Amino acid sequence: GQVFRLEDYRPSDYHIPLTDLTFRLSPDSTRVISELTIERRDGISGTPPLVLDGDGLVLKRVELDGKALAPSAYEATPESLVIANPPAGKRFRLLIETEIAPSQNQALMGLYRSNGVYCTQCEAEGFRRITYFLDRPDILSVYTVRIEAKRDEAPLLLANGNPGERGDLGDGRHFAVWHDPFPKPSYLFALVAGDLGLVSDSFVTASGREVALAIYVEHGKERLATYAMDSLKRSMRWDEEVFGREYDLDVFNIVAVSDFNMGAMENKGLNVFNDKYVLADEETATDADFANIEAIIAHEYFHNWTGNRITCRDWFQLCLKEGLTVFRDHEFSADQRSRAVKRIAEVRTLRAHQFPEDQGPLAHPVRPRRYREINNFYTATVYEKGSEVVRMIRTILGADMFRKGMDLYFERHDGDAATIEDFLQVFEDASGRDLSQFALWYHQAGTPNVTVAASHNAASNEFTLEIEQSVPPTPSESRKRLMHIPLAFGLVGQDGKDIAYAAVDGASVEDGVIHLRKRRHVVTFSGVAERPAISLNRGFSAPITLSIEQKPEDLMFLARHDGDAFSRWQAFNTLLTDALIAATRNVLGGKKPAFAKELVELAGIIAGDETLEHAFRALAISLPGEADIARDIGANIDPDAIHAAREALVGAIAETNQSHFKALYEKLGASGSFSPDATSAGRRALRNVLLDYLSILPHGEMLAADHFSAATNMTDRAAALMVLAHRHPKSAEAVNALAAFEEKYRSDALVMDKWFQIQAAMPGQDAVDLVRRLTAHPAFSMANPNRVRSLIGTFASANQTGFHRADGTGYKFFVETVLAVEKRNPQVAARLATALRSWRSLEPGRQAKAREALLAISAAENLSADLRDIVERTLA
Ligand code: DPP
Ligand code: ZN
Numbered sequence: 112g113q114v115f116r117l118e119d120y121r122p123s124d125y126h127i128p129l130t131d132l133t134f135r136l137s138p139d140s141t142r143v144i145s146e147l148t149i150e151r152r153d154g155i156s157g158t159p160p161l162v163l164d165g166d167g168l169v170l171k172r173v174e175l176d177g178k179a180l181a182p183s184a185y186e187a188t189p190e191s192l193v194i195a196n197p198p199a200g201k202r203f204r205l206l207i208e209t210e211i212a213p214s215q216n217q218a219l220m221g222l223y224r225s226n227g228v229y230c231t232q233c234e235a236e237g238f239r240r241i242t243y244f245l246d247r248p249d250i251l252s253v254y255t256v257r258i259e260a261k262r263d264e265a266p267l268l269l270a271n272g273n274p275g276e277r278g279d280l281g282d283g284r285h286f287a288v289w290h291d292p293f294p295k296p297s298y299l300f301a302l303v304a305g306d307l308g309l310v311s312d313s314f315v316t317a318s319g320r321e322v323a324l325a326i327y328v329e330h331g332k333e334r335l336a337t338y339a340m341d342s343l344k345r346s347m348r349w350d351e352e353v354f355g356r357e358y359d360l361d362v363f364n365i366v367a368v369s370d371f372n373m374g375a376m377e378n379k380g381l382n383v384f385n386d387k388y389v390l391a392d393e394e395t396a397t398d399a400d401f402a403n404i405e406a407i408i409a410h411e412y413f414h415n416w417t418g419n420r421i422t423c424r425d426w427f428q429l430c431l432k433e434g435l436t437v438f439r440d441h442e443f444s445a446d447q448r449s450r451a452v453k454r455i456a457e458v459r460t461l462r463a464h465q466f467p468e469d470q471g472p473l474a475h476p477v478r479p480r481r482y483r484e485i486n487n488f489y490t491a492t493v494y495e496k497g498s499e500v501v502r503m504i505r506t507i508l509g510a511d512m513f514r515k516g517m518d519l520y521f522e523r524h525d526g527d528a529a530t531i532e533d534f535l536q537v538f539e540d541a542s543g544r545d546l547s548q549f550a551l552w553y554h555q556a557g558t559p560n561v562t563v564a565a566s567h568n569a570a571s572n573e574f575t576l577e578i579e580q581s582v583p584p585t586p587s588e589s590r591k592r593l594m595h596i597p598l599a600f601g602l603v604g605q606d607g608k609d610i611a612y613a614a615v616d617g618a619s620v621e622d623g624v625i626h627l628r629k630r631r632h633v634v635t636f637s638g639v640a641e642r643p644a645i646s647l648n649r650g651f652s653a654p655i656t657l658s659i660e661q662k663p664e665d666l667m668f669l670a671r672h673d674g675d676a677f678s679r680w681q682a683f684n685t686l687l688t689d690a691l692i693a694a695t696r697n698v699l700g701g702k703k704p705a706f707a708k709e710l711v712e713l714a715g716i717i718a719g720d721e722t723l724e725h726a727f728r729a730l731a732i733s734l735p736g737e738a739d740i741a742r743d744i745g746a747n748i749d750p751d752a753i754h755a756a757r758e759a760l761v762g763a764i765a766e767t768n769q770s771h772f773k774a775l776y777e778k779l780g781a782s783g784s785f786s787p788d789a790t791s792a793g794r795r796a797l798r799n800v801l802l803d804y805l806s807i808l809p810h811g812e813m814l815a816a817d818h819f820s821a822a823t824n825m826t827d828r829a830a831a832l833m834v835l836a837h838r839h840p841k842s843a844e845a846v847n848a849l850a851a852f853e854e855k856y857r858s859d860a861l862v863m864d865k866w867f868q869i870q871a872a873m874p875g876q877d878a879v880d881l882v883r884r885l886t887a888h889p890a891f892s893m894a895n896p897n898r899v900r901s902l903i904g905t906f907a908s909a910n911q912t913g914f915h916r917a918d919g920t921g922y923k924f925f926v927e928t929v930l931a932v933e934k935r936n937p938q939v940a941a942r943l944a945t946a947l948r949s950w951r952s953l954e955p956g957r958q959a960k961a962r963e964a965l966l967a968i969s970a971a972e973n974l975s976a977d978l979r980d981i982v983e984r985t986l987a
Contacts, residue, residue: 228305434497607672613638726793878913
């Protein structure tokens with residue numbers, strides 16, 4: 112396939128200042144009449160050909176300035192419409208009529224139908240599946256959209272912007288007109304038409320404008336959108352208060368649909384959501400679902416300024432809107448919930464998804480320089496690492512200067528299609544700092560490694576850190592440059608408080624941050640009388656891997672006393688990880704894993720520490736997952752050994768702390784009425800982690816079965832079901848609970864996704880047959896992305912022992928399934944296929960089988976560009 116390169120960017124010869132669209136909707140043949148006002152760009156000499164993008168289009172009519180165009184004057188294929196000699200005048204009008212079939216659209220890009228509702232998804236390049244256009248984000252146009260449809264089929268007609276005229280067309284048809292005054296790129300176009308239920312509300316902006324808010328959902332599900340609406344209003348207020356950003360249209364509409372490739376989409380004034388991120392109540396959604404809804408509603412709303420008012424010049428700049436908007440939604444959630452807990456959860460996610468990407472064959476810079484298929488770059492690197500990079504800018508500049516830079520960004524670039532260089536420039540201009548070395552975080556792939564050795568000289572009262580950075584090679588970047596790494600730190604004294612030092616030599620240290628810029632720094636703190644414990648990379652100030660020679664006693668001490676909550680969590684997590692890696696080695700060597708008494712007891716102490724939030728305690732005593740352990744081991748992975756080692760540590764902690772955990776579990780038990788707030792969720796989280804431990808003890812399945820039947824909300828019910836299915840899969844309790852759950856929720860697709868997920872993640876040999884059987888379950892559908900991700904995606908990316916079964920049957924099933932999904936939906940198939948990205952770190956037997964699987968996919972006929980791109984990069 113074609114490779115697109117950043118350095119090849121050039122502006123288009125033509126602009127499209129105005130776009131007037133008419134849709135005559137019908138499931139099998141929708142007519143799209145597009146009337147474009149086109150302008151030659153200033154400074155272009157002559158009349159270069161006009162080349163419009165298409166994708167699978169059928170042209171019905173084309174007119175130039177009101178006259179039919181002679182067939183010799185244009186060339187139309189499904190992929191493009193070329194007008195060789197556009198008029199000599201600066202401005203002209205082009206009318207294009209195309210025919211499309213929404214009911215046949217299974218790729219869910221462009222205009223399609225979900226449960227009978229017409230809806231669109233245009234990011235990144237879906238608009239060209241609707242009409243011929245300059246389908247690139249630097250073409251900003253003012254859209255007026257007229258929708259015509261059967262009134263009974265689609266009483267609701269929505270598009271971007273503000274509502275205009277509407278009326279009857281006779282013959283059972285009606286129309287509505289929408290006008291969006293803000294110029295926007297085509298990827299933000301949206302249309303929805305159907306019969307949906309409405310939840311309405313309103314919001315008064317800081318300057319006193321009233322905005323009508325609406326969330327549209329399937330009839331009968333209105334009640335389930337209450338939390339989403341509440342989240343929306345809180346997001347709108349927060350963006351005013353924290354970033355000074357007000358909403359700008361008269362209406363803000365959200366539509367929930369059940370067939371959606373991504374999480375949600377920030378179309379101007381008309382966000383379209385995967386219904387999984389809108390619908391929730393205590394009966395059907397877990398606390399994690401509530402938190403996701405809050406975050407994603409906020410994320411899409413925040414895009415109104417970071418993405419829509421200021422968009423991307425080209426798709427290489429995707430992180431300009433995504434990294435920044437993720438940072439904004441992280442900050443929002445931190446303010447709404449617990450900042451410390453939120454940060455720990457973010458880092459866990461980053462390590463689970465972005466680190467393996469950055470450390471494997473799919474590694475790419477936050478701002479990539481080349482791509483073959485842009486759909487494959489909606490990645491953890493662009494989103495999550497992109498957010499970390501923005502966070503580091505704030506760390507380096509300080510909160511006030513960061514806000515000044517953001518203000519300048521909005522002031523200078525409102526209405527622009529901007530670049531990462533523009534973004535960095537505002538912070539340099541606002542602060543007078545030089546960010547040129549820092550900019551490597553955008554340009555260079557790979558997770559930097561920082562190694563640290565600490566020593567204390569009691570005679571001279573000096574504490575010295577020898578710090579070295581290195582960035583490992585990544586595909587097509589063998590040589591790396593040195594990064595600017597901001598390391599927040601503290602020197603923790605024996606009383607648990609940070610100790611002061613008189614002076615520093617060897618690196619710039621400002622406000623508790625060491626700025627690494629060279630390969631090696633020897634940083635000496637003078638006036639340090641006692642040997643401190645070093646707390647480094649506090650708050651995870653830089654997305655790096657850190658190795659410090661640190662005594663277990665120091666880590667134990669930090670786990671109890673570090674003033675930085677993240678580092679406190681990290682210290683214990685490091686101890687657990689080290690213990691699990693050693694235990695895995697023992698299992699592989701045929702020995703019984705053994706664990707330090709102090710470590711096992713510390714889990715009990717943290718669990719019961721009433722000075723800590725419940726949610727923090729829950730996170731602290733949750734062991735690293737099997738994939739986390741595999742990532743940290745790095746090579747020659749045997750998932751069965753990791754599983755055995757991890758279960759052994761669960762058992763050791765449970766046995767040692769048995770009575771304490773049981774008492775705590777019971778104490779936490781009495782729950783009043785449900786509230787989704789962070790404090791209540793934290794209490795449930797701790798209780799459910801305790802259940803996980805207690806369930807490994809004798810009669811654990813009975814405790815879990817009681818937990819399951821006593822549950823009054825989905826968080827507790829799903830937690831118990833998971834414990835039963837994963838730890839006691841053969842027990843009658845597990846079989847009964849799975850059956851009861853299925854019976855109760857068989858007609859609720861989103862809840863059945865949890866049932867699929869839990870079974871898909873069931874450890875061990877039997878999972879592959881179970882998952883295969885479940886593909887025939889009436890609630891499963893290969894056409895629905897949420898179902899596919901729940902069953903197949905969970906199996907492939909969250910079931911280490913099942914998927915990586917030594918005989919390769921997990922991979923064989925995976926190949927068949929990925930290819931079956933691909934026939935309909937290449938984008939979802941390509942995403943699934945990334946589950947094999949770490950295949951080279953497996954032990955040789957599995958590695959060979961994984962490679963065969965990748966080769967089998969790549970040998971399939973008519974492979975989509977999406978899947979070919981992933982498989983070829985993974986194998987390279
Ligand atoms: N732009 C969308 C988002 O909000 C793509 N899913 O991330
Ligand atoms: Zn986004």
